[in-house]
Amino acid sequence: MQTGEVDQFAVLIRDRLRAWGGRGPSSRRLADALDSLARAGTLAPGSRLPSERDLARALGLSRGTVAVAFNLLCEQGLFERRHGSGTYLAAGAEDAGSPVARLLRPGTVLADLSTSVVPDAAHLRLPALDLTELLRGGHGYDVMGDVRLRGQLRERLGVDPLITNGAQQGIDLIARALVRRGDVVLVEDPTYPGALAAFHRAGAQLVPVTTDADGLDPAAFRRAVEQHRPVLAYLMGVHNPTGDVISPDRAAALGAIAKAEDLVLVEDRTLAELVHSGDTPPPLADVHPHGTVTVGSLSKVLWGGLRVGWVSAAEPLLARITEVKQDADLATSTVSQRLAAALLDQAVIADWRTELVRRRDQLTAALHRQLPEWTWRAPRGGLSVWVRLPGTDTDRFAELARDHGVAIAPGSLFAPTGRHRDHARLSFALSPELLDQAVTNLAHAWHAHHADPVRTHPRHPTTPI
Numbered sequence: 001m002q003t004g005e006v007d008q009f010a011v012l013i014r015d016r017l018r019a020w021g022g023r024g025p026s027s028r029r030l031a032d033a034l035d036s037l038a039r040a041g042t043l044a045p046g047s048r049l050p051s052e053r054d055l056a057r058a059l060g061l062s063r064g065t066v067a068v069a070f071n072l073l074c075e076q077g078l079f080e081r082r083h084g085s086g087t088y089l090a091a092g093a094e095d096a097g098s099p100v101a102r103l104l105r106p107g108t109v110l111a112d113l114s115t116s117v118v119p120d121a122a123h124l125r126l127p128a129l130d131l132t133e134l135l136r137g138g139h140g141y142d143v144m145g146d147v148r149l150r151g152q153l154r155e156r157l158g159v160d161p162l163i164t165n166g167a168q169q170g171i172d173l174i175a176r177a178l179v180r181r182g183d184v185v186l187v188e189d190p191t192y193p194g195a196l197a198a199f200h201r202a203g204a205q206l207v208p209v210t211t212d213a214d215g216l217d218p219a220a221f222r223r224a225v226e227q228h229r230p231v232l233a234y235l236m237g238v239h240n241p242t243g244d245v246i247s248p249d250r251a252a253a254l255g256a257i258a259k260a261e262d263l264v265l266v267e268d269r270t271l272a273e274l275v276h277s278g279d280t281p282p283p284l285a286d287v288h289p290h291g292t293v294t295v296g297s298l299s300k301v302l303w304g305g306l307r308v309g310w311v312s313a314a315e316p317l318l319a320r321i322t323e324v325k326q327d328a329d330l331a332t333s334t335v336s337q338r339l340a341a342a343l344l345d346q347a348v349i350a351d352w353r354t355e356l357v358r359r360r361d362q363l364t365a366a367l368h369r370q371l372p373e374w375t376w377r378a379p380r381g382g383l384s385v386w387v388r389l390p391g392t393d394t395d396r397f398a399e400l401a402r403d404h405g406v407a408i409a410p411g412s413l414f415a416p417t418g419r420h421r422d423h424a425r426l427s428f429a430l431s432p433e434l435l436d437q438a439v440t441n442l443a444h445a446w447h448a449h450h451a452d453p454v455r456t457h458p459r460h461p462t463t464p465i
């Protein structure tokens, strides 16, 4: 690493150390900070650490302290020393903690509040479909996507889209088209784990920026742009996990900063049609048209099983992304796209939004009743609530909750620095009956956790659901 890069890296470490407070020997705390940066994707795969001397200088620590921290990490197998060359993130270590793999881990639970998804296609009014009609016309390899579906999206959302295999593929294509190994990508803190995974795979150094109820903090955003010179910033109009909705003023301010700095913004609008009441937030592409790449999806308004999403951008950005799409899989399934087009005609989205508000209220009322210590900001959009469990390590509590039959998503998955350990994301998209039962079981887990926070780990749910 060059001196400037070492200094940037030291900023991330200090940030991590500050967030954790000051207990334990400095070498142990430094090792923990490096461990979490590596696992969470802030260190690019295969990257070399700064030398002990350079890092010690940048952090104002003794070289001995840094050496002890490096030794601890080498003993754990996360880093490896190569003789005469330096200390590296060990091969395969970058795969140790993909947040997506941790979220979608196999195994059954009785109520899955961990994934922020439409639980099944039951809310869809299935049109009478003529299969011959569905399959007629074209060879199915049109990289931009099905003409009818593209026309519908143009009319509904004003975008001229490249159809993708879900928004997740859209983000992955953007990462592969625009990010080179070692580039800095700014992300909201917290943010969507699938984006962390995709940018991390592309070799990005992920830098989190503070958000509040209105979106990214413009002052912090400007500072991060000036300090880190990122290749792009990824943000959401309707936020996963918090359910916050970006305010029009904030969108204008962030768009203006990006435009002035010639910075690419990736706006993820996967949840944009799920604002619970009021208007959908203004697209950032309106403020920064040449430098915004917009991603969207039908997964949260229709059904994730369709795997239909989209990307739109001005040229030449869209051409670069389209080329990567074609290299990756030639085109998205035409059958899925035509089914999606038929379903879009059924206008079920407004009903689903109303139902989601009912389920949100059901979950939050049950939480208020049964878990009064837990706190959250009322979600204004999306399918989940971002809950604070005071004084709790939710990585551990999530395991206990799972043993009580309920999956929740621990907060550490939502930031590249593994922060938010006292938070969890709970989806409210399940049926109201299941939500009530899930909260009852979570309350059992909570009481068991407080009875014996270290060892309590029952093998069977106390209340079956």
Ligand SMILES: Cc1ncc(COP(=O)(O)O)c(C=O)c1O
Binding pocket: 116, 117, 165, 166, 167, 168, 169, 192, 194, 236, 240, 268, 270, 271, 296, 297, 298, 299, 304, 308, 309
């Ligand atoms: C903000 C956000 N972006 C993208 C995705 C991925 O969606 P898709 O199913 O379309 O790949 C999700 C799914 O949870 C999401 O919440």
